[in-house]
Amino acid sequence: MAFWLAKTEPDECSIDDFARAPQTPVRWDGVRNFQARNYLGQMGVGDLVFIYHSSCREIGIAGIARVSTAAYPDPSQFDPDSPYHDGRSTPDNPRWLAVDMVHHQRFERVLSLTRIKSLPGLEGLPLIQRGSRLSVMPVTAEHWEILLQATGA
């Protein structure tokens, strides 16, 4: 089992959307960055994913989701009405991937980015690397443990 972190704007999709319907898979789609897409492709069923809220009032890790369906072609790339439509994609040659995730855990309080930056031992985590905009990233078991400890959960 592997660990990941995925960013989302909570206006679009938040940990509350997972927690509200814990059994219902949420499709993680709309990723349009090649490196992030490649990481989506590496996700396996059962992997755990920190859900990170960005561009909002409480920036930070809000909880954990679990991968319920491994990567498949992101349907939104074929939908002309979707903001994520990509005319260069064909069913035979999809450019973008999605996975499904279900709720795993909602933290009582968000583990803030400020706090994350203050934690020792997170060197190499793309989230805190200067200028990194990677929206899906792997998290080592060591980093996962440090972050989980810091939530107090």
Add this chain to the structure above:
DNA sequence: GCCAACGTTGGC
């Protein structure tokens, strides 16, 4: 293959 222009991300 270079690189300027552009659009996007995302913290502040």
Add this chain to the structure above:
DNA sequence: GCCAACGTTGGC
């Protein structure tokens, strides 16, 4: 709302 940093595009 600002703007630095970044990834992608497309002309050459």
